[in-house]
Amino acid sequence: MDPIKLEVRNLRKTYPGTVALDDFSAVMHGGNVYALLGKNGSGKSTLVKCISGAVIPTSGELFLNDRKIELKSPLDAFDQGIAIVYQELSLVLDFTVAENILIGRYFKKGPGQAIIDWKRTNEKAAEILASLRIDIPVTAKASSLSVGQRQMIEIAKAMSFNPKVLILDEPTSALAQFEVESLFRVVQRSREQGIIVIFITHKLNEIRNVADFVTVIRDSRFVGTIPIAEAKPKTLVDMMFGETKILTRPANLGVSSEVVLQVKHLTRRQRFTDVSFSLRKGEILGIAGMLGSGRSELLRSIFGADPVDSGEIVVNGVTITQPQIPAMKRLGLAMTPENRKDEGLVQILSIKDNLSYASLSSIASLGFINNRRQEPVVARWIRELQIKVSSAEHPVSSLSGGNQQKIVVGNWLNTAPSIIFFDEPSRGIDVQAKQQIFQIMWDLSRKGLSVIFVSTELEELMEVCHRILIMDKGRIEQETTPELTSLDQLYAMCMEA
Amino acid sequence: MSAALKTTRNYVSTFALELILLAIIGFLCVFARGFASWDNFLNIMRNASTTGIIAFGMTFVIISGEIDLSVGSAIAFYGCLCAVVTEKLTARGLPMVPVILLAIALCFAIAIMTGVFTGWVRHRFSVPTFISTLAWMAALRGGGYLLTNSFPVTPFPEWFQFFGSGYVFGIPFQAVIFLAVFGLTWFLSRFTTFGRSVYAIGGNAEAARLSGINVLQKRMIIMALTSVLAVISAIVVASQIQAGNPTVGTSWEFTVISACVIGGVSLMGGKGRIWGTFVGVMFLEIILNGMTLMNVDEYWQYVARAILILGSVLIYQSQEMRQKD
Numbered sequence: 161m162d163p164i165k166l167e168v169r170n171l172r173k174t175y176p177g178t179v180a181l182d183d184f185s186a187v188m189h190g191g192n193v194y195a196l197l198g199k200n201g202s203g204k205s206t207l208v209k210c211i212s213g214a215v216i217p218t219s220g221e222l223f224l225n226d227r228k229i230e231l232k233s234p235l236d237a238f239d240q241g242i243a244i245v246y247q248e249l250s251l252v253l254d255f256t257v258a259e260n261i262l263i264g265r266y267f268k269k270g271p272g273q274a275i276i277d278w279k280r281t282n283e284k285a286a287e288i289l290a291s292l293r294i295d296i297p298v299t300a301k302a303s304s305l306s307v308g309q310r311q312m313i314e315i316a317k318a319m320s321f322n323p324k325v326l327i328l329d330e331p332t333s334a335l336a337q338f339e340v341e342s343l344f345r346v347v348q349r350s351r352e353q354g355i356i357v358i359f360i361t362h363k364l365n366e367i368r369n370v371a372d373f374v375t376v377i378r379d380s381r382f383v384g385t386i387p388i389a390e391a392k393p394k395t396l397v398d399m400m401f402g403e404t405k406i407l408t409r410p411a412n413l414g415v416s417s418e419v420v421l422q423v424k425h426l427t428r429r430q431r432f433t434d435v436s437f438s439l440r441k442g443e444i445l446g447i448a449g450m451l452g453s454g455r456s457e458l459l460r461s462i463f464g465a466d467p468v469d470s471g472e473i474v475v476n477g478v479t480i481t482q483p484q485i486p487a488m489k490r491l492g493l494a495m496t497p498e499n500r501k502d503e504g505l506v507q508i509l510s511i512k513d514n515l516s517y518a519s520l521s522s523i524a525s526l527g528f529i530n531n532r533r534q535e536p537v538v539a540r541w542i543r544e545l546q547i548k549v550s551s552a553e554h555p556v557s558s559l560s561g562g563n564q565q566k567i568v569v570g571n572w573l574n575t576a577p578s579i580i581f582f583d584e585p586s587r588g589i590d591v592q593a594k595q596q597i598f599q600i601m602w603d604l605s606r607k608g609l610s611v612i613f614v615s616t617e618l619e620e621l622m623e624v625c626h627r628i629l630i631m632d633k634g635r636i637e638q639e640t641t642p643e644l645t646s647l648d649q650l651y652a653m654c655m656e657a
Numbered sequence: 658m659s660a661a662l663k664t665t666r667n668y669v670s671t672f673a674l675e676l677i678l679l680a681i682i683g684f685l686c687v688f689a690r691g692f693a694s695w696d697n698f699l700n701i702m703r704n705a706s707t708t709g710i711i712a713f714g715m716t717f718v719i720i721s722g723e724i725d726l727s728v729g730s731a732i733a734f735y736g737c738l739c740a741v742v743t744e745k746l747t748a749r750g751l752p753m754v755p756v757i758l759l760a761i762a763l764c765f766a767i768a769i770m771t772g773v774f775t776g777w778v779r780h781r782f783s784v785p786t787f788i789s790t791l792a793w794m795a796a797l798r799g800g801g802y803l804l805t806n807s808f809p810v811t812p813f814p815e816w817f818q819f820f821g822s823g824y825v826f827g828i829p830f831q832a833v834i835f836l837a838v839f840g841l842t843w844f845l846s847r848f849t850t851f852g853r854s855v856y857a858i859g860g861n862a863e864a865a866r867l868s869g870i871n872v873l874q875k876r877m878i879i880m881a882l883t884s885v886l887a888v889i890s891a892i893v894v895a896s897q898i899q900a901g902n903p904t905v906g907t908s909w910e911f912t913v914i915s916a917c918v919i920g921g922v923s924l925m926g927g928k929g930r931i932w933g934t935f936v937g938v939m940f941l942e943i944i945l946n947g948m949t950l951m952n953v954d955e956y957w958q959y960v961a962r963a964i965l966i967l968g969s970v971l972i973y974q975s976q977e978m979r980q981k982d
Contacts, residue, residue, distance in 0.1 A: 465867055489869045497867050504867070506860035508927045517857050517868040520850040527849050571868065 164190030164225060164324045166211075166356055171220035173206050178590065180206040181217070182380040188373075190324070193347060193357040194385070195371035197364075199400055199617070203380040204360055208327055211358075212244040213237030224324065241324035245314045245331065251302045258285035258298035261317045288320045292349045308339025312346050319350055326350055327358045332366060344370045363450070364393055364655050378402055393655070397648045408623060408642065409444075413605045415626055416441040420610050421579050423462060426471035431457040432634035435471070439579065444601055444611040446625035448618055448654055454634035455614045456498045459581045463495040464488045476578060494518070494577035496568045498584045498614075504568040505556050512538045512552040514567050519574035541570035546596060562593020569600060579610045586620060598624050618650050630654055670979070673972050674921070674933075678940050681947070689950040697946070699829055705942040706835035707732075708909055709935075710890045712916045713842040714883030716934045719917050720846075721879050722859040722926030723779065723786040727771075727793035728887045728913055732906030734797035735764040735891035737804045740901025744812035753814055764888045772881030779880075780873040786880070794910070801903030809900040821896030831893045838886065843931040855879060860927030915962060916941055919969045940965060 166188045173181040181203045188194055198204045209215035211222065213231035222229050224240055231237045237244075251260045258281055259266075267280035285298040294312050302310060311331050318326055328347065332340045347370055351357050359370060367374055367388065374391045376383040376399040383399045421439040426432070432454035439445050447455045460466040462473055464483035473480045475491040497503035505514050515538050516523055523534040538552050545566040549559065556567055565585055572580060582601065586594045601611050601624055615621055621628050622642045630638040630653050638653055645653075669676065686693040711728050718725045742760035747753055771793060778784040804810075823830040846852040854875050857865040866872050894905055920937030922929030944961050 485866065485869045486871065495867065497864075502861070503863050506857050506864050506927065508860050509856055513853060513856065516853070517865065517870065520853055520870070524850045527851060529848050529850060529853065531848075575869075 164354065164356055165223075166325055167223040167226075168207075168211070169221045169223065171207070171210055171217050171222070173210060173215060173217045179380055181210065184220070184377070184380075184382045186375060186382055186385060188325075188356045188358070188375075190354045190356050191351060192372040193351050193359055193370055195367045195374045196358055196360045196377065197362065197367065197374055197396065197400060198377035199362070202377050202400075204377055205329070206380075207377065208244070208329060208358070208360060211237070211325070212242055212327055238321070241322070242327070243318040243321055243323035243325070244327040244329065245311070245318050246329050247331070249307075249310050249314060251310055251313060253301070253303040255302055256299050257289075257296055257302065257305075257313055258282045260302050260313055261285045261288060261298075261320055263317075288316050291353075292316055292319060292346050294346060306339060308335045308343055311335070311339075311343055315343075315346055315350065319353070323355060325356045325358065327360070329360050330362070331359070332361065332363065340366065341369070364396055367391065367396075376400055393652065394648070397651055401647060401651075409625070410602055413442070413444070413602055413626070415443045415605075416608070420476055421462075422474040424472050424474070426458070426461065426473065427469050428457065428461050428467065429469050430634075431461070431466075432631075435634075435636055437629060437636060437639075439610050439612060441578075441610055442605050442608050443627065444605050444613060444625045446621035446628040447612065447614045447631055448621050448628050448650065449631035450654060451616065453631045455631050456583050457634075458631070459495060459583050459612065459614060460497075462488075463493055463581060465495070465497075489518070489575060489577075492576075492578035493581070494572035494575055494579070495581040496565070496572060496583060496585055498587075500561070500564055500568055500587070504571075505564060507557040508555060510553050511542075511547075511549055511556050511559070511567060514556045515541055515552070515570050516574065518571045522574060522576075537574060541566075541573060545570050545573075545600060560589070560593070562589035562596065565589055565593070565597060566600070569597070577609065579612070580604065582611060582613045584615055585613075586615060586617060594620070618647060618654065622647055622650065670976055673976075674919070674936055674940070674969055678936060678943070682943065685943070685947040685950070689947050692947060692950055697950075699832065701939075701942050701946050702832035702835065703829040704946070705938050706829070706831040707890045707893055708912045708916065709835045709938040709942075710831075710838050710893075711883065711886050711909075712913045712934050712938050713838050713931055714879075714886040715913050716842065716917050716920075716922050716929055716931055717846070717855050717879045718786070718883050719914070719922045719924060720859045720926060720929045721855045721876065722862070723876070723879070724790065724914070724924075725775075725786065725880065725883050726790040726910050727797055728883065728890075729906040729909035729911075730794045730797035730801070731768070731884060731887035732891045732894055732909060733801040733903050734804075735768065735888045736895035736905060737801040737810065737901035737903050738767070739764055739892065739895055740810040740812055741804045744810055747812060757813075757817065761888075761892060764891070765885060768884035768888045769881045772879075772884035773877040776877030776880040777873070780876050798903070801901075805901055805903050807903055809898075809902040811900040813896070813899050817896050818899060819896070821893045821898075834889060834893070838889075839931065839935055843935075846931045851875070851878070856927055858926075912941065915966055919965050921969070921973050923973075937969075 168184060168186050171181055171184040184207060196204055206215060210217045213234040213236050216232065222231065229240050231240070252263070262281055262285055267277040267284065269275050269277040282298050289296060289298065294316055296305065296309055296313065302313065305313065331343060335343065347357060347359065361367065371388050373385050373387055374396065375385040376396065378400060418441040419438045420441050424436050426435045435458055449455050457466065461468045462483060464485040464487065468483060473483060475488070475493060478491055501507065516534060523529060523537055541547065542549060542552065547563050547566045547570070556564060559567070585597050601613065604611055613621065613624055625642060627639065627641050628650070629636050630640070640650065691697055715725060715728065739760045742763060743756055746756045775786060775789050775793065778789055779786050819830060821831060825833050854865065854870045857868070857870060858872055858875055862872055895901055898905070916937035917929065917934050918924065919940055920933030920935070922934060941962065944965065945958050948958055948961065949955065
C-alpha cells in the first residue's frame, strides 16, 4: 500500500461576521502523529470539522493520496477512511465492550442470519483490542470502565474500520495522568499501522510524549508544522501567540484597601485544597489555570452552589462555613455560571423573565410581581448593558451568545451585589461582545464592586485584572499582576505550576 | 404579503385552538338540539368542574417538568376517607357538622403530606414523579378499597349535597369553585414570584437553582397544591353521589392530563398557560356534551379525544417550527 498522504489546500470557512478558518494549507503523511495546537477559538475545531465532513468549507480543497475528495457529510468522510473520536463519548453504557466496538456489525448465525453470534463477535472484538494491545475484557460493560478506558474503546472502534486518518479531539482533557499515558500507548499503536493520527490538544506538556510533528494554528491561519525535536516550549508559545498586542485595563480603576471577601483554607475533596485569598473593594481578581484545575469548582463552592468540606469564607464581615445560595445572595454575592446555556439561562423563556430570576423578590411585594416595578428594571439593564433586543418578550434563545451573556449579568446586577463572579464569561462570544463584557467589569469596579474573573484565555486576564491567581490541581500556586509578568511568562506559570 | 394579512395570520395561528372551539360551538348551536340553552351551559360547567379543578394544579406540575398520575385514585381515596371518618365518629354520637369538617381537614392534611413527600423524593433522590405518583396511584386506590371494604359508604346528611349539587345565585356550586380555582391559579401563574419560579424550574432547574430559587420548596408546593385540589374535587364527587365510593375517578388522571396537553402545556416543562388548560377542559366537555345531544354513540368520545390530543399538539408543534424559521 502506498504511504498515506493527506493534503489540505487553501481551506477557508466563513460564518456570518467571522472567518473561522482562513487559507489553511498543510500536508500530513501516514505513520505520524500530528499534534494540532492552538488557543481556544484559533480555528482548530473548524479545521477538524472540515476534514471530518461535519462542516462544509466555504472554499478550498482536500486531497487524500493525491486524489481530490469532496466531503458533504460525516458519512462521506467516514467512507473515505477519515474517522474522528470526539470529546463527548458515543458509547452505549449498558452495552459490553464488544457490542460497542462492533455495534451494527455483529456476526450472525442461524436461519436467515437472524441470531447474533456472540462468540464470533466477542472474538473479533478481542482481536481488535489485542492489535492495539488494549487490556480490557470484551465482555465488560462500558459503564464499568473509567473515562480513559472508554476513550481507548472509542479509538478501537474507530480503528476497527481501518481508517486512513484518525482524528482525536482533545482526548486527554478529562483524564488522570496514568490514564493519559496508557492512552498515548494506544495512539502510538494506531500510528504503527501506517495511518495519520491528528491529535488536538491545548496542553503543551503532553505533546512531547505522543506527537511526531506539531502543527500550530493561530487566528484561523496555518502557522507551521515542526518536528517534535524542534518544538521547544518557547518556540510553541511564540507560534501560538505571535505578536499579540496585550491590551491593558483603563488607568482609572482604583482598588480600596477594604477587604470584602476572605477565603480561608477552603477545601472540597478532590476538587480544591486549602485555598486562601482575599478580595478588596473595587478589585478585579483573575484566576488562571488549565481546564480541570478547580477554578470553576472553587467559585461554585464559595457561592454555595456546591458543598464545602472545610475552611471558611468571610463576606463583608460575616463568617460562613456552609455556604447556601440564598444566604450568599443576601450577603451580596452573585455568580454568572460557566455554562451560560445550561446553567445561566432558561432558554425557552423570555428575555424579560431571564433578566428577573435572581431578583424576583425585589420586583415583587409579598410574592406578587409588580409589573410597574419589573418593566423599568428590565428596560434599565437592556439599556445600560447595551443588550440588542427588539422586544423583551422574545425568547432569550433568539439572542447571540454575547447578548445572552449580558442577560446573565443583568439578571445578577438586579440583586445589587457587592461581589460578582464571572466564570468564563467570554466563551463563545465575538470580539466586540467580549470587549463590552470587559467594559461592564471595569464599570462595576469603578462603582466599588469587586469582581472575580475566571478565564481560560490568559490574554483576557492580563487585559482586565488587577491581580491574577494561578491555580493548578486544586491549589493556588502563585500570584502575580499584569504589570509584573508577560503573557508567555503567565502561560509558562500555568503549564509548569 | 401585506403587514395586515400577516398580523391576521399570526392571530389565527396563536388562537387556533380557541377559534376551532368557537367554530364547534357555532356548529353545535345550529345542529345540536338543546345545546344553546342556559341550562345546558350550566350542565357543561358542572361536568367540567371535577376534572377541571385538578387540571389547573396539574398545569403547574407539568410546567415544572413533573407529572401527577395519582389524582384519579385521590378522588376515590379522599371521598372514602371523608365518608369513613364521618361514619365512624358519628356512630360514637359526635355531632355531624364538626365531624364532617374534621374529616375534610384530615383529607387536606394528608394530601399536603403526600404532595410534600413526592416533591421531596423528587428533589432529594431524583425519583421521577412518574414513578412516585404511579406508586401513589396504586396506594390511594388500594387505600380506598381497604377503608370501605370495597362497598360504598353512605353516612352523609342531606346538606352535604350542597358541595356537589347545590347552587349559588343560580350557578352550580362546583362551577363556582372551578372558576375560583381558575382565577386563582391564573393569577398565581401570571403575577407571583411562585408562578415565575415554576416556569424557570421547568425550563432549566439548574439555572433556577443558581439564581437562588428554592427549587425543593417550589416542588413540594406544586405537588401539594395539586393534591389539595384533588381533595376539593373528591369532596365534590362524594357529595354528588352522597357516598365514599372506591371505584370513582378511575383513569381521571388521563382526562386531566389530556386537558392540559390540549391547552398547550408542554410535557417537556417550562411552557403552558392556565388559560390554555381552561380552554382544554372546556373543549373536552363541549365535545362530549355535543355528542351526547346529537345521540352519537358515547364510545366515539374516546376517538374524539384522541383526535383532539394529537391534533392540538400538531398545531402547537407546527407553530413552534414556524417561529424557529
